[in-house]
Amino acid sequence: MKEKMGKRDKIIKSAMILLTKHGFHAAPMSKIADRAGVAAGTIYTYFNSKDDLIEAIFIELRNEMMNLYEKEILKADTTKDKFIIFYKSVLSHMAANPLHFRYLEQYQNSPYGISLRRDTLSGKEADPSPLSGIFREGVAKKEIEIKDLPNQVLMAHVFGPLIALAREHALGFIRLDDKTILMSAEVAWLSVIK
Amino acid sequence: MKEKMGKRDKIIKSAMILLTKHGFHAAPMSKIADRAGVAAGTIYTYFNSKDDLIEAIFIELRNEMMNLYEKEILKADTTKDKFIIFYKSVLSHMAANPLHFRYLEQYQNSPYGISLRRDTLSGKEADPSPLSGIFREGVAKKEIEIKDLPNQVLMAHVFGPLIALAREHALGFIRLDDKTILMSAEVAWLSVIK
Amino acid sequence: MKEKMGKRDKIIKSAMILLTKHGFHAAPMSKIADRAGVAAGTIYTYFNSKDDLIEAIFIELRNEMMNLYEKEILKADTTKDKFIIFYKSVLSHMAANPLHFRYLEQYQNSPYGISLRRDTLSGKEADPSPLSGIFREGVAKKEIEIKDLPNQVLMAHVFGPLIALAREHALGFIRLDDKTILMSAEVAWLSVIK
Amino acid sequence: MKEKMGKRDKIIKSAMILLTKHGFHAAPMSKIADRAGVAAGTIYTYFNSKDDLIEAIFIELRNEMMNLYEKEILKADTTKDKFIIFYKSVLSHMAANPLHFRYLEQYQNSPYGISLRRDTLSGKEADPSPLSGIFREGVAKKEIEIKDLPNQVLMAHVFGPLIALAREHALGFIRLDDKTILMSAEVAWLSVIK
DNA sequence: TATGAATGAGACTTCATTCAT
DNA sequence: AATGAATGAAGTCTCATTCAT
Known part of the structure; x- marks a missing residue:
């Protein structure tokens, strides 16, 4: 199932979990990327910044x-x-x-x-x-x-x-x-x- | 009135204002110290850590x-x-x-x-x-x-x-x-x- | 006139403008590609590296x-x-x-x-x-x-x-x-x- | 002789050498700090940013x-x-x-x-x-x-x-x-x- | 040939905390 | 008790380059 998700969705899901669990500030982009199974830089293909990601979610x-x-x-x-x-x-x-x-x-x-x-x-x-x-x-x-x-x-x-x-x-x-x-x-x- | 406050109270007041205004993560200890009129290191005379300070407040x-x-x-x-x-x-x-x-x-x-x-x-x-x-x-x-x-x-x-x-x-x-x-x-x- | 230019020429022109305007370091390959109307990867069909491109110009x-x-x-x-x-x-x-x-x-x-x-x-x-x-x-x-x-x-x-x-x-x-x-x-x- | 210089002077000297040698962009703050014999963060005690440092020199x-x-x-x-x-x-x-x-x-x-x-x-x-x-x-x-x-x-x-x-x-x-x-x-x- | 999403090393900068004074 | 310069780990973001399509 996770296999079918696009990278953007994986990032959103990973970010939602980690941002909620640790708070917006205490969830580093690198960890979000790790959990989503993408490289750190990849997040920035879909979102301009961490703030952007937070708002998009x-x-x-x-x-x-x-x-x-x-x-x-x-x-x-x-x-x-x-x-x-x-x-x-x-x-x-x-x-x-x-x-x-x-x-x-x-x-x-x-x-x-x-x-x-x-x-x-x-x-x-x-x-x-x-x-x-x-x-x-x-x-x-x-x-x-x-x-x-x-x-x-x-x-x-x-x-x-x-x-x-x-x-x-x-x-x-x-x-x-x-x-x-x-x-x-x-x-x-x-x-x-x- | 502010003159009568001890350093601990000044730190608590300053911290409460800045932590509330900017969020726990976005309020640096150095700024809290500045606003309280004490040196950054002085906070650690009264509180063991930032977490400690947050909880004390x-x-x-x-x-x-x-x-x-x-x-x-x-x-x-x-x-x-x-x-x-x-x-x-x-x-x-x-x-x-x-x-x-x-x-x-x-x-x-x-x-x-x-x-x-x-x-x-x-x-x-x-x-x-x-x-x-x-x-x-x-x-x-x-x-x-x-x-x-x-x-x-x-x-x-x-x-x-x-x-x-x-x-x-x-x-x-x-x-x-x-x-x-x-x-x-x-x-x-x-x-x-x- | 621009229509007649080959991709290589378009890249050179775009690169010259951006490299001059922003400096060699502050002009990303991706922007050079954008302005030239080609994909980022295409530059590497004509030049081995950014340094190569800079020298060719x-x-x-x-x-x-x-x-x-x-x-x-x-x-x-x-x-x-x-x-x-x-x-x-x-x-x-x-x-x-x-x-x-x-x-x-x-x-x-x-x-x-x-x-x-x-x-x-x-x-x-x-x-x-x-x-x-x-x-x-x-x-x-x-x-x-x-x-x-x-x-x-x-x-x-x-x-x-x-x-x-x-x-x-x-x-x-x-x-x-x-x-x-x-x-x-x-x-x-x-x-x-x- | 180097021992007598203050940290600010050491940073300026180190920065001048590396910025000149490699160009403003190609000389990382970390290397400037290394050569000056200070921690990376220390530069920011004396200068607000890399641009600031460049201008101060x-x-x-x-x-x-x-x-x-x-x-x-x-x-x-x-x-x-x-x-x-x-x-x-x-x-x-x-x-x-x-x-x-x-x-x-x-x-x-x-x-x-x-x-x-x-x-x-x-x-x-x-x-x-x-x-x-x-x-x-x-x-x-x-x-x-x-x-x-x-x-x-x-x-x-x-x-x-x-x-x-x-x-x-x-x-x-x-x-x-x-x-x-x-x-x-x-x-x-x-x-x-x- | 051409594409452009993906990579990941590396850049700048912040900041909680320490410690010599 | 108080200071504040110094530390360095950790954070966000950029970008030259690659590679499957």
Whole structure:
């Protein structure tokens, strides 16, 4: 299986593992190359710099996740269903790919992620989460009523628990099964709805 | 005021600022020494290594926070009051000390923090949060009923939002005032209580 | 016109431009290939190594210049005319081809050029300048008398100014017109003649 | 003797030798450190970068030369004497320090030197040569008359031969004695004077 | 002939830590 | 206790050259 992967994919996989395990700074390019089975210089055929590589992996993982819930959400009718499906699919995906999750989290806590976040808020970058849209639509249709709280506070009560659980799982401190995920989603729903 | 600080305190302060701002790896000891107004070698009079320094700062900040809510919680009567006061005091403190918060968060996402966490769960280290105790007490007194969820899931729905909001604030994406903090606390309370 | 050039010529042209602009070391083979519109490996079909390429360009430029003044000099009768025509044609040619001039100069200041020079003096390589011959002939014919100075000192007073002016021109610090070139040639003539 | 030199001086000396011998690019910092008898990192205690080191050496050598002829020139009365002393002292100094000469020449042909030259011409940097001043003064005093040629052409007929001779000497192709130097100076004087 | 991905030696530079003063 | 020059291992990245296609 590894034999079939192109060199770029091997590098990305190796980098994701080592960058996550040791941190962005503590994973040398030489080790990444070794693990990928390529020469040190080869990485630079595919990426301009270590920063570039780090960002490329982030983009790859984020796109993967965005594609995921875009498909999932179509199955739902009501606003609540959409929310629950969204929450479940994101958390399940994170639980199924703990490495991906830890990579994303590390990236978002790094200077890169922080400036990206700044751009998202200021509108330079598109918001990758559809959640605000789902709520707005539900309110417009008078299907739901939302608590009178700043949007970012509501989001904190949805994504905060989600990420906290994903982290516990990724670090091996709990095991998330479908039932637990669903219960957590219900709690999050209640946090937002009036 | 700075004049009164001993060299050790000056080093800790300088290190906290630079380690937070640039990340653990991107803050050289020499710069930390410069900012503290001491020679590079002097740091090693007080700390055995950079890792040592990083850990010492963590311990200092954690103790500071533990002392804080231990005092605050005494003021409360009911379980809910204790919870609300706890939530508010932690979040207010984080909001008032964004640098401290970001340091703690960075530490906990690093290899250091993760192994520390492992030790806490396995009982080698004391749990620094009194929340489980507060709930247990309330349940025992039949004052409250808790949702039938694994403890870590409940904790995720309390600390998840709390940390998410603290981060937003620390990064300057929202401004937390007392009213917002209280509302968030109420939502978290509802997440836990049956 | 570029369309008609063979790959070898395209490589030589691209290399000359980039090697001159950035220096021998700072012009990567890959960039030379890019600019020439060929693959990196193709250069090695025509040249054994970068050093080889560098030397081949030098030889090409030197031959070009030698052919030039061999033709020009036939037009002259007197020794002085030969000298003036030689000086003018060399300096005009350098002024008209600043890139060629800078390449030659860079080459001659490099280890390559220095060992080549050594070979010329020791007789292993032919002297590319006909100047000594012109003077010797004039003296033999009793047409002129030369100052009693070592040959290399005389040459320094001819080629020194010539090259200094060519450099000023190549770097854009002065503009050499025909009148200026002629005046400089006259001064050089006076430097040599008793 | 070498024992008395400070580390900075040892580095400069080692660098000057190796940079001159192999060219700026082909002399690695590690070798420079080896020859200076210091660790690789030590160079960076004294210089910020290789470029910095290269420039620092240039400045040191240029200052040395400027100090030299400023002292020498005071001995002279007439304009011609000033010129001859200047020419002789510069050429003697270059002949006595071939390494310094070759370093300066290499620097001036490099991108650094060229942009420095640009700054000198545009007035941003002071002209390090007093020659124009000497001539202007002589003309003002009606002591001499200068050929009707652009200043840069006159300078080319003075510095061109001077540098050509210094190079021949530095490369070991001729041996400059005081008599030869004086004769060359006289020829240069005639090139400039009407 | 021509390609260009891959190689890997080697360049510059950083920085935690030591130690003579 | 304090200094800060010195160390040298380790990191990122470049680039001449090769070779399977």
